[in-house]
Structures are given as C-alpha cells and as structure tokens.
Amino acid sequence: MYKPIYVFIGLRYLWNSRLTNFKKIITILSIIGISIGISSIIITISLIKGVQNEFKKNILSFIPHLIITNKNCYINESDFPKNILKLNNIQKISSFISHKVLIQSKKNITIGEIITFKENNYDDFQLYNIKNYLYTLNSKENNVILGKKLAEKLHVNINDSIQLMILPSSQKNFLTKKFNTQIFKITGLFYTQNDIDNYQILINTKIALNFLNYYKNYITGWRVWLKDPFSFDINTFKTKKNNLIFLDWKIKQGELFKTIQIEKYIMLLFFLSILLVVGINIVITLTVNMLEKQNIIAILQTQGLCRKKIMLIFITLGSSTTFIGNFLGTLISFILIFQGKIINFLINSFFNDINISINIFPLHTVLVNIVCILISMLSTLYPIWNITKSTPSTILSHE
Template identity: 45%
Template sequence: MHKPLFVFISFNFLWNANFSRFQKIITFLSIIGITISIFSIIIISSMMNGFENYFETNVLSFIPHAVITNKIKYVNKSQFPKKILKHMDIKKISDFITKEAIVQSNQGVFSAKIFGIDSSNYNNIESYNIKHVFSKISSGKNNSIIDEMLAKKLKIKIGDKIKLIILSNEKNCFLGNIFNQKSFTVTEIFSISNPINAYQIFINKNDCMKFFHYAQNYISGWRLWLKNPISTDVNNKTHFKHHLFISDWKSKKSELFNSMKIEKHVMIILFFLVVIVAIFNIVITLFLFIIEKQNTIAILKTQGLSSRNIMLTFFMLGMNFTIIGNVLGTIISIFLILQHHFLEFFLHVIFGNINIPILVSPWQIFYINIISMIITVIFILYPSWKATKIQPAKILTYE
C-alpha cells in the first residue's frame, strides 16, 4: 500500500488517463490560471524594479537625497547637527554653497543655479564626470563650468563670457534688497543625461564666497546622500538648533514620488486580485471534483479511510494545482526575462516603441510564490473539509 495514502490518491485525482475530456479541461485551466497570474506578476514586478533602479541610478545619483539648511541658506559650518548621524543611514555628506541667479550672455538671458566647488565638496559633482575641474575653475580667475542645456539656451561656447546676477544678502536702507553682478568666463560645457540636472553653473568656492559676500566658514548648508534613498523616510518637519531644518528629495519631487507610490500600491492590489481569481478557479475545480468523485469518496470511507485523510487528499490536490502553476509561471517568466528579445517584442506591441528597464529580484519571486500558496491554503480548507461530510449511506443507496 502507498504511504501516505492521501498523497497517492491526490496525485491520482490530479491526472488520470481515464479522465473525461471535461475533467482534463478543468484541471488544465486551474493550472493555467495560476501560471498566468504568477507569470504576469513576476514580469510586472520586475518592470517596477527596473523603473526604481533606473530612477535611483539616473536621477537620485545626481541630486542630494536630503539637504540641511536654514531659511536664508546661510549657516556656520560649526552648527552641523551631529545627532542626525545616529538616526539616518548616510553614505556621504558634503557642504555646499549655492544661489539662484540670472545668467546673461550676448545672445540671451536665463535663470540657473550657481554652485561653489572645491576639493572639500567635489563629490557634489563627481557623478558628472567633468575632467580637470579645478584647473578649469581655479581660484581668482572668475571661470565657470556650465551644462549643455544652459549653453544652448544662452547660445554660448567655451571661451565666451557670461554675466551672473544674484540677490545680495545685504540691504540698502533706501532701496531695500540690492543685486550683485559679475562676469565669468566659460571654460567647460558638460553634458547631462537627465533634464533634472539642467541649468547649473559651477565656479570656484573662493570666488563664489566673494561673489555671495559669505563670511569665512559660512556655507549654504549640507547635502546628504543616503544608502537607501527610496526606502528611507526623512521627517521633513524635524528642526534642529540654530533654526536648521532638513528636507529630502521626496518633498522636492513629490509628484514623481507620489506617482511611484501609487503605482506600487496599485500593483500590490492587482497582484492579490489576479492570484485570488486564479485560486477561486481552483476552489471551483475542487468542488467539481468532489461532486464527480462522491461515489469514490463514499467507497473509500466504507473501506476505512478517515475523514482526516479525505480532507488531506483534496487539500493536497488544491496545493498541487498551485505548486505546478507557480513552478511553470516562474520558469516561463524567468525564461522570457533572460531571452529579453521575446519580451521586448511583446512589450513593444502593447506599449509601443519605448525602452522598459527590467530588474529581477530573486527574493521578490520567492515571496510571490509563498504568498500565493498561503492564499491557496486559506481558500481550499473549506472545500477539503466539505468532502469529509459526504455520507456513504446516502450516496451508495441506489448503487
């Protein structure tokens, strides 16, 4: 005799050469339903991972993840709030000097942001891959480096002069706020991969401090880069001594971040809906099997098969559907991701000619499979228990 008996019977119920065409079709559809749901969720979640990775590498690598400053952006270096180092997973910190400016050339006028650069805060622009930065903006020469988008707007090239106009920290008793202006020579034009980095001007930090009328050891604030900028939650309402406060990239790019959060939540809901629909199909299939196998169940009960074994038989049958569907869905999705030409063809048919990044997370695939099996366990308990309530006396009366 096969032991455990319920495993043998459940596999016999799963597929048998003597099955009718209808039984084979509903078995096939139950497995296909789970396969398609797992396959689609793995593909879509991998696409979402790809978008997050693209966002992190192409956007968040160029902007600070958090900024500490005050309202006037004029801070003494000694006022840095050291307690923040205990509460945040920080990768690097850099001070910065910056101001909004009006940039004027012979061909036009545009707004931009000025940054003061030296060896202490070079990592602010390290990701731009600008060669020989300090030789091009050496102190006292009033040289500048600008991005290509700003250069196109102003219609300038290397060697041309630009005039920078900023609002001064100083005030005139009669005129109120006054403006500072100074001419700088463009010594380099750097390319950018993302419009988020556009309209920036880099000048030497010493020249910048003189131009801004900053006192020694005063800066605009500190830039923070985090190890996990997407998952780390920065409390933007946190205030420190000396009227300092912190703001993160999520507050500045709130629309983009909120859309990413909504997409993730929608995907989670769709995941549960797709899996639940497929599992409902398994539940219906189990009920059909129980109705079809009433005589067999009644005979097995008369032969001494316990209610526990009958329940385990149909529980195992439902789990077999899910396990086979999970394995097939996982294999097909991974195959299509690895053979990305097939996947790109289907994605281009649906979304048009756009590049969709894909990043596979093994742990995510594992969790998807585990969650689908947990949901299956919950849903198939009732039909499995219902099979134990069949009474042989009633079923076999007219046999």
C-alpha cells in the first residue's frame, strides 16, 4: 500500500481508468480553466512591467525624477540640502542651468528651453548620443545643439544660425524688462525619441551664465534621479528643507503616470477575478466529488480513517488540480512570452504599429502561483468540513 494513504486516495480520485467521461471532462475543464487564468495573469504582469521599464528607459532616463529649486529658479550651489543624500532612494544628483527662450530662425519662431550642466556633470549628455557634444560644450563661441524635431520645426540644420531671446520669469516683467538676445550657431542635432527633442537646446555653461546674467556659483537647481521613481513620497523630500521647491516628474508626465496606475488597478482587479474563478471552480469540483463519494467517506470513517485524513484526501484532490493547472499555465505563458512575436501579433491585430517589450519577473510568477495554490486550498476547506461533519450512521441512513 502506498503511503501516505490520503495522498494515494486523493490522486486516485483525481484520475483513474474507471472514471466516467463526464468526470474526466470536468477534471480537464477545471485544469484548463486554471491554466488559462494563470497564464493570463503572468502575461498581463509581464506586459505591464515591460511598459514600465520602457517608460523608465525612454522617458524617465532623460527627464529628472525630481527638481530642487526655489521660487526664482536662481539659487546658490552652497544652498544644496545635504540631508537629502541620506535617503535610500537617491541614485544620482546633478546641478543644472535652464531657462525658457524664444527661438527665431529665418523661416519660423517657437519657444524652447536652453539647458546646460556643470563640467563635472557632463556625463549626463552621453544619454543624448551626440558625437561632438564636448566640442560644443567646451567651445567659447556661441554654439548650440538642438533636438531634431525642434530643428525640423524651425526648418534649420547644422551650421545654420538661430536667434535666442530670454523670456521673463513673470508676466509683470514682460513689458518692462529689456530682453537679452543673441545669435547662436547650430553645431549638432540629437534624437532621443523623447519629448525633449521638441524643445531642448544644449549650450556651453559659461556662455549660458553670461547669456542669463547668472553669477558664477549660481544655478537653476538640482536634478535628482531615483532608484524607483514609481514608489516614492514627495513629502519625504519636502520636510528636509522648507524654503525650497520640489517638482515631481509626475507634474510633467501626469497623464502617463495616471495611465500606469490605472493599469495596475486593472491588473489587480483581473487577478482577483481569476482567483475568484479558480476558487469557485475548486469548490464546485470538490462538492460534486464529495456528494458522489459520501458513502465511501462513511465507509472510510467506519474503517478507522480519522476525519483529518479524510479532509487531507480532498485537499490533495483540489491541490493536485491547481498544481497541474499552475504548471501548465506558467509553461504556456513562458512559451508565449519568449516567442514574443505571437503576443505582438495579437496586440497589433487590435492596435496598429505597437511594439511592447515583455519582461518576466520570476518572483512575481512564483507569488502568483503560491497565492493561487493557497486560495485553492482554502476553497477546499468548507465543502470538506461540511461533508465530514456528518457521522457514518447519518450518511448511510439515507441509503
């Protein structure tokens, strides 16, 4: 005899050659339902994580997650709040100089933003993939590098000239302040496939200081990159120093952030609905099995099998179905994810020209399987307890 006995009996109830076709169909459908649910959850989580990673890579790598400045956007570097460095979520901090400008070419006029960094932060420009950025940034001449889309808007190219005019920081100074204008030569273009291509202009630090009439040790503020920009509370930064202004990346990219949050809530709702279906599926399957096997349960009790082991028989039955469904669902989801063309084809059949990266996170996959197994085991408790609370004499008296 196989031991433990409850595992042997539970597996025999799950599948054996004497099962009727109806029971086999119920078992197969139960496993298929769990497999589809698990694979759907894993694929959905992988898609959302892929979208988040693409968002971090293509957008949040260029846009600072947090900007520290003051009301005038003009601050001394010595006023840097050093207490912020104690926070664990900080990845990188760099000072910068930036200002809104009016850009005029021979064919068009638009608004942009000049930006530059201190020499010890020139590595930030490497993200722009510009070969000659050091030539422009170290040059003593009025040279600039434009975003490609901004250049297309102005109908200019490399070696063309543009006129930059400083815009006043407030509407009160718009009519009274004398505008500072200078001619700059375009020495390069950058293309990051990001929103900054539409408005940003890279400029030499010393020329920017003179153009903006900044003192040597004064800057616009500090740009902060975080390890996890999706999970941080801006209030933890604000309490560090009250006379500074903290601008969150969610202000500029608020719609995208809301979209990602909505996706998370939809995923959670989807996950809960799948768990509900799995739980109901297990309850129905076990209830049908136990109602049919009431007499066998009574006989097992009269033979000396304790109530605990009888419960373990049906827990084994329900858990086995879930284990098989989880394994097949995880296997199917991995095959579909690694063969990304299949999922992209299905997505493109509804949405045109969308290429979404899919990232598998083993920890999330394990958690999904564990939660599903726990829910299935909990779902078995009530029908098992309900059927085993009856005594053998009560069950057999109905025969």
